[in-house]
Amino acid sequence: MAQTIAYREALNQALREEMRRDPDVFIIGEEVAEYGGAYKVTEGLLQEFGPERVIDTPISEEAIVGTGIGAAMIGLRPVVELMTINFSLLAMDQIVNHGAKLRYMSGGQLQIAVVIRAPQGAGLQLGAQHSQNLESLYAHIPGLKVVIPATPADAKGLLKSSIRDNNPVMFLEHEMLYASKGEVPDEEYLLPLGVAEVKRVGSDVSLISYSRMLLLCLKAAEQLAGEGIDAEVVDVRTLRPLDAETIVGSVKKTHKAIIVEEDWRFAGMGAEIASKIVEGAFDYLDAPVMRVAAAEAPMPYSKQLEQLALPSADEIVSAARQVTGRRLETVDRRQ
Amino acid sequence: MAVREERLIHTKEELLEMYRRMLLIRAFEEKAAEMYTKGKIGGFLHLYSGQEAVAVGFISVLREDDYVVGAYREHGQCIAKGAEPKYVMAELYGKATGVSKGKGGSMHMFDVKRGFLGGHGIVGGGMPLAIGVGFAIKYRKTDQVCVCFFGDGAVNEGAFHEALNMVALWNLPVIYVLENNMYAMGTAVYRASSIPDLIRRASCYDIEREQVDGMDVLAVREAAERAVRKAREDKEPRFIEAITYRFRGHSMADPAAYRTKEEVEEWRKRDPIPRMEQYLKDNRMVTDDDIKAMRTEVDAEIQEAVDFAESSPFPPPDALYEAIYA
Numbered sequence: 181m182a183q184t185i186a187y188r189e190a191l192n193q194a195l196r197e198e199m200r201r202d203p204d205v206f207i208i209g210e211e212v213a214e215y216g217g218a219y220k221v222t223e224g225l226l227q228e229f230g231p232e233r234v235i236d237t238p239i240s241e242e243a244i245v246g247t248g249i250g251a252a253m254i255g256l257r258p259v260v261e262l263m264t265i266n267f268s269l270l271a272m273d274q275i276v277n278h279g280a281k282l283r284y285m286s287g288g289q290l291q292i293a294v295v296i297r298a299p300q301g302a303g304l305q306l307g308a309q310h311s312q313n314l315e316s317l318y319a320h321i322p323g324l325k326v327v328i329p330a331t332p333a334d335a336k337g338l339l340k341s342s343i344r345d346n347n348p349v350m351f352l353e354h355e356m357l358y359a360s361k362g363e364v365p366d367e368e369y370l371l372p373l374g375v376a377e378v379k380r381v382g383s384d385v386s387l388i389s390y391s392r393m394l395l396l397c398l399k400a401a402e403q404l405a406g407e408g409i410d411a412e413v414v415d416v417r418t419l420r421p422l423d424a425e426t427i428v429g430s431v432k433k434t435h436k437a438i439i440v441e442e443d444w445r446f447a448g449m450g451a452e453i454a455s456k457i458v459e460g461a462f463d464y465l466d467a468p469v470m471r472v473a474a475a476e477a478p479m480p481y482s483k484q485l486e487q488l489a490l491p492s493a494d495e496i497v498s499a500a501r502q503v504t505g506r507r508l509e510t511v512d513r514r515q
Numbered sequence: 516m517a518v519r520e521e522r523l524i525h526t527k528e529e530l531l532e533m534y535r536r537m538l539l540i541r542a543f544e545e546k547a548a549e550m551y552t553k554g555k556i557g558g559f560l561h562l563y564s565g566q567e568a569v570a571v572g573f574i575s576v577l578r579e580d581d582y583v584v585g586a587y588r589e590h591g592q593c594i595a596k597g598a599e600p601k602y603v604m605a606e607l608y609g610k611a612t613g614v615s616k617g618k619g620g621s622m623h624m625f626d627v628k629r630g631f632l633g634g635h636g637i638v639g640g641g642m643p644l645a646i647g648v649g650f651a652i653k654y655r656k657t658d659q660v661c662v663c664f665f666g667d668g669a670v671n672e673g674a675f676h677e678a679l680n681m682v683a684l685w686n687l688p689v690i691y692v693l694e695n696n697m698y699a700m701g702t703a704v705y706r707a708s709s710i711p712d713l714i715r716r717a718s719c720y721d722i723e724r725e726q727v728d729g730m731d732v733l734a735v736r737e738a739a740e741r742a743v744r745k746a747r748e749d750k751e752p753r754f755i756e757a758i759t760y761r762f763r764g765h766s767m768a769d770p771a772a773y774r775t776k777e778e779v780e781e782w783r784k785r786d787p788i789p790r791m792e793q794y795l796k797d798n799r800m801v802t803d804d805d806i807k808a809m810r811t812e813v814d815a816e817i818q819e820a821v822d823f824a825e826s827s828p829f830p831p832p833d834a835l836y837e838a839i840y841a
Contacts, residue, residue, distance in 0.1 A: 238680060247646045250648045253644065278635065290632075
């Protein structure tokens with residue numbers, strides 16, 4: 181049986197189940213306890229687990245993440261919530277210079293089992309400092325894992341696995357997905373990190389994406405189906421380790437690839453995925469690998485400009501038309 | 516000497532062990548310098564010569580299951596916490612037998628089973644980690660403590676202030692030990708801090724503070740006893756400023772031209788090792804022959820460490836990709 185719940189609720193269930201299962205798991209972050217989480221992901225956890233395990237902090241990101249990593253150094257399994265990924269930049273020294281490297285630098289003596297959860301993404305007119313997608317920054321770092329679910333079911337299964345994983349995991353949620361609903365199994369389940377999933381099977385073009393862009397790809401695929409273009413939609417789900425095999429396998433079948441990311445195109449995840457496709461499926465490609473991504477600009481506040489900056493389903497559709505040779509037209513409406 | 520009576524509490528064995536450990540660290544560091552100039556050791560090498568009394572005095576009151584978080588001038592702290600010099604030397608050589616299997620180096624010594632949690636190369640970077648260690652101790656309701664050493668440069672980092680606020684706010688058993696050796700690399704304290712009296716930089720967090728002569732191992736030990744008791748029994752953080760001095764430059768690459776010869780000479784007169792030696796002699800705990808025998812023993816141990824490092828294998832190529840993930 182399955183229940184239909186919101187992404188936010190799925191995350192809440194994952195946290196609750198893991199905290200019930202393992203007394204070493206605790207939650208720490210700004211507004212996670214009494215306020216219930218800035219996006220209400222941790223709502224009710226203080227009431228169930230008490231202030232020893234659900235801990236509100238001062239606004240001190242470097243110290244919050246350091247607390248998580250330090251506690252993990254001696255065996256606890258913290259879940260750190262950062263209010264948004266934008267604030268993770270204040271903690272980047274702890275994440276990159278410490279969390280990602282302590283196991284390696286200690287010759288394997290330390291295990292840093294910490295999950296750092298943070299919402300990211302744009303779409304709520306929050307302006308340039310609150311709308312970034314920084315997954316490629318963290319995916320760049322050996323020693324970190326980067327998990328980025330799009331659906332409630334994936335959010336729950338991947339968060340539970342991330343909490344049980346013995347490494348630092350950047351778990352990136354999306355602000356615009358918290359209210360989105362989907363079916364989640366009633367029984368307990370885990371989803372493995374590092375495994376992509378084909379969310380829609382198709383034969384003409386591979387739409388490769390993750391997080392909120394997955395929903396856009398599925399929408400575009402419906403529209404393309406009406407035009408006789410059968411799109412396959414691949415949800416990468418984990419950026420590091422990257423499941424290149426599933427991505428390349430899809431492209432070998434469809435011979436065309438479009439990578440869709442909400443992040444900036446330049447030096448973004450799409451560049452890495454494109455490289456993997458070229459390395460693994462060069463002889464299979466019938467068209468250049470394309471990318472649909474955000475405008476190369478800080479995110480503007482004004483709604484019209486913000487929507488212009490973000491990738492749209494229309495852009496994905498026109499990119500698909502172009503690579504399948506159905507119609508040539510300008511792909512990027514900003515050019 | 517107002518604290519003389521208190522000093523007599525320490526057993527002779529404890530006093531001799533502190534002396535021996537300072538000798539060991541000094542001999543280790545001077546040998547490391549020699550091997551660095553011979554090209555046996557790479558990277559940065561920040562030596563602890565002159566500051567031995569701080570690590571030895573402080574760590575002498577800790578239990579094996581207590582934790583220490585250091586910065587990048589940490590060889591002495593690692594040895595004081597119980598690591599055998601040969602494994603620390605092998606680490607400097609980048610050998611597979613090093614404490615961190617040759618993957619950490621001078622700035623990243625770890626001996627986790629003895630509670631030595633690094634070895635951190637970013638100024639102030641260990642301070643947030645120590646909050647987490649203290650947090651975990653409180654979470655598990657044990658009576659351990661965490662001691663975090665850092666230098667005078669770190670007081671100007673945001674991490675310093677975030678960390679002090681949080682350990683005080685949450686009453687964590689963390690003792691922050693500022694080793695004020697007067698210079699952050701080549702920058703004298705007064706050139707970097709609006710308040711040259713650095714203990715005042717910690718004054719607004721409602722943490723009990725104490726300043727101690729970091730060139731006097733007994734004074735450090737006594738301050739440590741007070742602080743550790745407080746942290747262990749009352750679950751409270753403490754802040755200690757140890758006034759100390761490094762006899763060498765910031766690293767082996769630094770001729771320390773920013774300090775006068777006279778200044779260095781003045782501080783060398785306060786060298787903690789002869790000072791302790793005098794104390795032991797004054798109290799008739801050792802003879803000159805005993806001292807000589809100890810020095811010979813320490814020199815042999817350091818030579819053995821060098822031989823061990825020299826004869827140990829380098830890490831195999833496979834080690835490059837080992838221990839990135841658990």
